[in-house]
Amino acid sequence: MYSYPLSYLSFLAHFHEDRDYFECHEVLEEFWKEKTDQAPDSVWVGLIQMAVSLYHHRRGNFIGAKKLMTKAVAIFHKREEELGELSIDREALLHQLSCRLREIENEESFTDMAIPFSDTKIVKQYRDFLQSSFLPAEEPAAEYIYHKHKMRDRSDVLAAREESLRTRRQLAAAAK
Incomplete structure (x- = not known):
């Protein structure tokens, strides 16, 4: 289409x-x-x-x-x-x-x-x-659109980063 x-x-x-x-x-x-x-x-x-x-x-x-x-x-x-x-x-x-x-x-x-x-x-x-x-x-409030990078829900991104960090630490510990 x-x-x-x-x-x-x-x-x-x-x-x-x-x-x-x-x-x-x-x-x-x-x-x-x-x-x-x-x-x-x-x-x-x-x-x-x-x-x-x-x-x-x-x-x-x-x-x-x-x-x-x-x-x-x-x-x-x-x-x-x-x-x-x-x-x-x-x-x-x-x-x-x-x-x-x-x-x-x-x-x-x-x-x-x-x-x-x-x-x-x-x-x-x-x-x-x-x-x-x-x-x-x-329609989102103008305040939200203007400052979205500070106001958006980033819990999934932060959780993924934390999990990645935990995995790297575990791999580093296992390699020792």
Whole structure:
């Protein structure tokens, strides 16, 4: 039904609909790890860095926002053809990000942005995805979206880390 990866469509939905840039990162990072060669300069990493830069900018973390936006822009210049394959208007996006980088450097207030598309194919699939698949739960409070990395439930991640540490200690003890 879709010619674009579902993770990409989900990224776009979080980017444009609920402006949950942290979730954009989560969705694409999982895709990048599981479905790609994990190149550190892939277009997927650029999209992740762009979203996280916006997350930092909205929170007033200008240093983090600048660092990630600079990296994203460098990747996009290198991967312009791949942006086109994702139906992103390369010139318009790079212009937007150049302006955004200046705003970050001048420590200007955050404003929303939209990823510019280059054809109607992505727009149709994006709309179809929204209607059929993107069913956000009740709208989260802005405070949660703005500070998600601090407020989300990470108990499963922490439990997995603790189990991994316990296993490594047991293996080290057994090796002695």
